């Protein structure tokens with residue numbers, strides 16, 4: 001490494017304070033569903049899996065998606081019916097406490113990603129197979145778009161049920177708040193909300209699934225009202241000290257080419273209600289961090305999110321790996337040219353860098369990256385192993 005390269009690399013190893021959370025560096029393990037929690041309870045293997053990543057030097061871990069404590073939150077995610085973690089039962093809270101303790105003992109911080117599948121939940125599956133799936137307008141999304149979803153799982157009729165009633169909306173908000181309070185009890189350092197990828201919060205944000213004309217829909221700001229209310233109520237319940245992260249995405253599993261916003265001004269309309277409600281960090285979920293968020297401005301989506309909200313932002317997508325997620329039929333190779341990452345970080349586009357598959361492939365990734373050492377590749381054939 002030249003002196004200049006090692007200086008830019010070290011910039012990613014400066015600590016960061018977000019509210020009361022102290023991070024030793026800017027590298028974050030991105031949330032990744034694994035499906036190794038029988039009956040929703042993290043096992044000793046799960047404890048060891050996260051411990052290894054903390055030992056490997058990461059600053060913050062965002063856990064795999066954890067089902068919100070709501071009967072319609074979770075269906076079969078293709079990983080066995082009951083293997084997605086919960087944060088509701090006493091056993092699940094106890095299981096997470098063991099994960100948190102081991103991560104803390106190794107110098108990292110950890111926050112759970114609260115996940116409600118909304119229209120993506122497969123009806124008739126999950127811990128409560130008899131309950132109906134919930135969604136803002138009873139619409140799965142427009143059919144016939146570019147998607148990675150198995151055709152068997154795409155409904156023939158996009159009208160999949162009733163729009164959520166006010167009572168059900170309130171019930172769901174309370175479930176998010178209850179889960180956040182359970183996270184505090186388990187010792188987590190903050191909260192992450194899954195607001196992307198075509199799941200419930202995103203179903204409210206996106207016009208393709210939100211056709212409401214009441215206070216929860218009608219304009220970009222109003223489509224943000226439901227996730228913003230969840231943020232506001234979580235903030236009121238957990239206090240001022242813990243940070244709240246919010247993941248959003250333009251793309252949806254139903255429609256890879258969907259957008260919430262087509263320019264920075266529109267993105268501001270989407271994100272400001274969330275920022276005002278209490279979000280500290282926007283996690284812009286894209287497949288390639290090194291791409292412009294919008295035409296005409298080279299800034300990444302994380303960069304634009306930071307610019308329009310004045311909040312912190314996190315980049316993700318293809319760090320250390322040559323294929324974007326969903327290009328997973330191709331073999332993924334290690335990428336060791338971090339020039340564009342350093343350039344964008346040094347330009348102040350984002351404050352944190354999330355790394356997904358590279359950290360599954362190599363628990364020691366963060367330390368090796370810091371030292372400029374070779375890392376192990378990610379092989380999706382091994383997704384069925386918790387190594």
Ligand SMILES: Cc1cc2nc3c(=O)[nH]c(=O)nc-3n(C[C@H](O)[C@H](O)[C@H](O)COP(=O)(O)O)c2cc1C
Nearest residue numbers: 030031032033064065316317318319325355356357
């Ligand atoms: C096996 C796997 C599971 C994932 N599960 C989730 C998840 O539960 N929640 C989420 O927001 N993103 C999930 N993702 C997306 C990652 O967080 C990340 O955004 C994506 O893999 C791109 O980063 P990468 O190129 O560094 O892997 C998952 C990705 C993979 C590979």
